[in-house]
Amino acid sequence: MESTEVYSRLNDLFRNVFDNDEMVITPELTASDVDGWDSLRHVRLMLTIERAFGIKFSAYEVNKLRNVGQLAKLIQDKVGVQA
Amino acid sequence: MNSGFDVAGTRLYQSLSWLPRPPADFVARCRALEADPAPGSGLQALAVYALDENDLHRLSALITGARHAGKSLSPLVPFRLGILSNATTDFIVPALIASAARHGIALECFTSAYGQVAQAALLPDSEINREQLDAVLIAVDYRGYLLASTIGDADAAKANLEVALAQLQTIRSAISVTNRTTCIVQNLAPPAETLFGSLDEVVPGTPRAFIHELNRGIALSVAGSQDVLFDVAGLAATVGLAEWHSPDQWNLAKLAFSSTYLPLYGDHVARIIAALRGKSRRCLITDLDNTLWGGVIGDDGLEAIQLAQGDATGEAYLGLQRYLLELRQRGVVLAVSSKNNDEIARLPFRKHPEMLLREEHFAIFQANWSDKVSNIQAIADELGLPLDAMVLLDDNPAERGLVRELLPRVAVPELPEDPAFYTRVLSAAGYFEAVIFSREDLKRADYYQDNAHRVTLQKQFADIEGYLASLKMVITFQPFDEMGRPRITQLINKSNQFNLTTKRYTEPEVAAAAADPDCFTLQVRLADVFGDNGMISVVICRKRSSDLWEIDTWLMSCRVIGRRVEDTVLQEIVNHAKRTGICKLIGRYIPTERNQLVAQHYEKLGFQPLEAVADGTTVWELDVHTTRIKGSPAIVRRSGFALTEVANA
Numbered sequence: 001m002e003s004t005e006v007y008s009r010l011n012d013l014f015r016n017v018f019d020n021d022e023m024v025i026t027p028e029l030t031a032s033d034v035d036g037w038d039s040l041r042h043v044r045l046m047l048t049i050e051r052a053f054g055i056k057f058s059a060y061e062v063n064k065l066r067n068v069g070q071l072a073k074l075i076q077d078k079v080g081v082q083a
Numbered sequence: 084m085n086s087g088f089d090v091a092g093t094r095l096y097q098s099l100s101w102l103p104r105p106p107a108d109f110v111a112r113c114r115a116l117e118a119d120p121a122p123g124s125g126l127q128a129l130a131v132y133a134l135d136e137n138d139l140h141r142l143s144a145l146i147t148g149a150r151h152a153g154k155s156l157s158p159l160v161p162f163r164l165g166i167l168s169n170a171t172t173d174f175i176v177p178a179l180i181a182s183a184a185r186h187g188i189a190l191e192c193f194t195s196a197y198g199q200v201a202q203a204a205l206l207p208d209s210e211i212n213r214e215q216l217d218a219v220l221i222a223v224d225y226r227g228y229l230l231a232s233t234i235g236d237a238d239a240a241k242a243n244l245e246v247a248l249a250q251l252q253t254i255r256s257a258i259s260v261t262n263r264t265t266c267i268v269q270n271l272a273p274p275a276e277t278l279f280g281s282l283d284e285v286v287p288g289t290p291r292a293f294i295h296e297l298n299r300g301i302a303l304s305v306a307g308s309q310d311v312l313f314d315v316a317g318l319a320a321t322v323g324l325a326e327w328h329s330p331d332q333w334n335l336a337k338l339a340f341s342s343t344y345l346p347l348y349g350d351h352v353a354r355i356i357a358a359l360r361g362k363s364r365r366c367l368i369t370d371l372d373n374t375l376w377g378g379v380i381g382d383d384g385l386e387a388i389q390l391a392q393g394d395a396t397g398e399a400y401l402g403l404q405r406y407l408l409e410l411r412q413r414g415v416v417l418a419v420s421s422k423n424n425d426e427i428a429r430l431p432f433r434k435h436p437e438m439l440l441r442e443e444h445f446a447i448f449q450a451n452w453s454d455k456v457s458n459i460q461a462i463a464d465e466l467g468l469p470l471d472a473m474v475l476l477d478d479n480p481a482e483r484g485l486v487r488e489l490l491p492r493v494a495v496p497e498l499p500e501d502p503a504f505y506t507r508v509l510s511a512a513g514y515f516e517a518v519i520f521s522r523e524d525l526k527r528a529d530y531y532q533d534n535a536h537r538v539t540l541q542k543q544f545a546d547i548e549g550y551l552a553s554l555k556m557v558i559t560f561q562p563f564d565e566m567g568r569p570r571i572t573q574l575i576n577k578s579n580q581f582n583l584t585t586k587r588y589t590e591p592e593v594a595a596a597a598a599d600p601d602c603f604t605l606q607v608r609l610a611d612v613f614g615d616n617g618m619i620s621v622v623i624c625r626k627r628s629s630d631l632w633e634i635d636t637w638l639m640s641c642r643v644i645g646r647r648v649e650d651t652v653l654q655e656i657v658n659h660a661k662r663t664g665i666c667k668l669i670g671r672y673i674p675t676e677r678n679q680l681v682a683q684h685y686e687k688l689g690f691q692p693l694e695a696v697a698d699g700t701t702v703w704e705l706d707v708h709t710t711r712i713k714g715s716p717a718i719v720r721r722s723g724f725a726l727t728e729v730a731n732a
Binding site for chain 2: 016017019021039040043044046047048051056058059062
C-alpha cells in the first residue's frame with residue numbers, strides 16, 4: 001500500500017475517532033498536539049485502525065510509537081507483509 | 084440485491100446485520116441534532132442503524148451533551164443504571180447509552196472506580212448507593228473471581244463455589260437494600276484457554292468446570308428473585324470464546340471482551356433494560372410469499388411453492404415456521420400482512436400438507452393489495468397494541484423501506500437472500516427479550532386469537548408518493564429481443580395474478596410476435612435503490628386496424644405492485660402508439676381464478692368501458708390523444724427501439 005493511501009485512510013479514521021471533520025494529520029503530529037488525545041481515545045484509535053486495516057498491533061509496538069509518521073510506517077509494514 | 088448484507092459466521096453479530104446500515108449523511112445528521120432543542124426522536128431515529136463503536140461514541144456524546152444542556156430527551160424514557168465491574172467501563176458506557184436510545188431509553192450511567200466492585204456495593208455513601216438508580220449491572224468477569232486453586236479437589240471446589248456465590252449474593256443484597264433496585268447480574272464467559280483439554284469438563288475445580296457450576300448457581304439464584312440475568316456466557320458462546328476474549332485488549336486497556344463486540348454487548352444490555360421498562364415487542368407480523376414459503380402462491384400455485392421436507396429450500400422456510408410457532412407458544416402474537424388475494428393466500432394454510440403454521444395461529448390475517456403501512460396500522464389498532472410492539476418480517480427490501488420510512492416505530496429486520504438464515508437473524512435481533520416468563524404468557528397468544536380474521540382498512544396511507552420518489556426507480560423499456568426471450572416466455576407462462584388476459588405463448592410464438600410488424604412488444608425492467616428487480620412486466624399489442632392496437636398481453640410481477648409502474652408502462656405504450664399513428668387502445672380483462680387483482684386495471688388507468696361479455700370478460704378503450712396518464716416518479720430508459728425520438732413523444 002502506498003504511503004499516500006495509508007495517510008488518506010488514516011486521516012479519515014482520525015476524523016471519525018476525534019469527531020472532527022477538519023482534522024489533518026502530518027507525520028510530525030503527536031498526542032500532545034491534539035485536544036482530547038488521551039489514553040482512552042488512544043486505545044479507541046488503535047482498535048479502530050486495527051479493524052479498518054485488518055491488522056494487529058502488539059502492546060510493545062503501540063508503546064514505541066512517538067508520532068503519526070511512525071504509526072503510518074508501522075501500518076505500511078504490516079499491510080505490506082500481510083497483503 | 085441486498086449486497087451489503089452479510090450473515091456468515093460471526094459477521095451477523097459483529098455488525099448487527101439485522102439493522103439497516105447507517106446512511107451516508109449519518110455524521111451530518113448527528114451535527115444537525117446538536118442544535119435541536121428537543122432531540123429525543125431524532126436521537127432514536129439515528130440509533131436504529133447498525134452503528135459501530137465510533138458511531139455509538141458519537142451518538143452517546145450527543146445524548147449526554149443534550150442532557151447536560153437541560154434539554155428534554157422525550158419520548159425516550161429515562162433510566163439510571165449503575166455499573167459495577169472489575170474491567171474498565173469507559174468503553175462500554177458509550178455503547179450502552181447509544182444502544183439504549185435504539186430501544187427507546189434515555190440512559191444515564193454511574194460507574195464504580197476500576198476494580199472497586201465490593202466497596203461500591205457495600206459502602207452506603209458510594210456513588211452507586213447515593214444515586215437513585217433504576218438498576219445496577221454487575222459486570223464481573225472470570226478475572227474478578229480470584230479464588231485459590233482447587234484442581235482435582237471436589238470438596239475444595241465446592242467450597243470455592245459457595246464462597247463465590249455468597250460474595251455475589253452479598254453484593255446483590257447490599258444493592259437491593261440500600262438502593263431498593265434491581266440487579267442485572269452477568270454470568271461468566273469461560274476463557275478460551277483450557278488446562279488439560281477436554282478433561283477440564285471432568286476434573287473438579289478447573290476454570291471451565293468451576294465457571295459452569297457458578298453460572299448454574301447464578302441462574303438458580305436469580306430465578307424468583309427481583310434480579311435478572313444477563314447471559315454473557317451464552318452471548319460469548321454464540322460468537323465463540325476466542326472471538327469474545329481478546330487477551331491483547333485486556334492487557335492494553337482492561338477490556339473485558341473484544342471491542343469488536345461492544346455494539347452487540349450494548350444492544351443486549353439495552354434489550355434487558357427495555358424489557359424491565361415493559362418495552363419489549365409483542366407481535367410479529369409476517370409476509371407470506373418468499374418469507375413463509377418459497378415462491379409466489381398466486382403465480383406458482385399450491386403444488387409448486389417450496390415447502391417440503393427433503394428440499395433444502397423448503398426446509399429453510401419450515402425452520403422459520405417452527406420458530407414462529409415456538410414464539411407464539413411463549414406469548415408472541417402472530418399476524419399476517421401480505422399482498423395477495425385473501426382466498427389464495429389462505430390456501431397453503433388450509434391445503435398444504437407440510438405447512439406447520441395454520442390459520443388459527445394468527446390473530447389477524449391481512450391479505451389484500453393495499454399498502455403494508457395501512458395494513459400494519461390496522462393490525463395494531465385492532466389488537467390494541469402500540470406500533471413499537473410490532474415487528475415486520477418481509478423479504479422484499481422495498482416493503483421494508485416503506486414501513487421503516489412511514490412507521491419508524493415498527494421494527495423491520497433486514498433479511499438475507501438465503502432463507503436458511505431467516506430464523507437466526509430474527510433471533511439475533513432479540514425483539515422479544517423478556518425478563519420474566521409466567522403461566523399467563525403461555526395463554527397470551529390464544530387470548531388474541533380470533534381465527535385469523537380480517538380487518539377492514541379505515542383509511543389508506545397518504546404519503547406513499549414521497550416514498551416512491553425516494554426509491555429512485557429506473558424503468559427500462561425494450562422491445563422483445565433474443566436475449567430476453569427465455570425470461571419473457573417464462574413470465575408469460577407463469578404469471579397469474581397481475582395478468583389481464585392470461586394468454587400463454589411458446590418461445591417460437593414470442594419470437595414471431597417480435598418479428599411481426601403489426602405487433603408492438605415491450606419488456607420492462609425495474610431497478611431501485613435496493614437493487615435490480617430484473618424483468619417485471621411484458622406487453623404485447625396487436626394492430627387490429629390502421630389506427631387501433633389491442634393489448635393482447637399485459638402482465639406484471641406482483642413484487643412491484645403499489646409503485647404505479649403500470650402507469651409508466653401505459654404512458655410508454657401511448658407514446659409509441661402516437662408515434663406510429665395509432666389513435667385508440669383496446670384493453671381486455673379476461674377473468675380467471677387468480678387475476679381478480681386486475682379486474683379494475685383499465686378503469687383505474689382511465690379507459691372507458693366498451694363491452695361486457697357473459698363470461699365476465701370486459702373490454703375497454705382509451706383515446707391516446709386525450710389520456711392524461713401520469714407515470715410514477717421514475718427515470719425512464721429505452722433501448723432497442725427503431726426510433727429513439729420516441730423519448731420526447
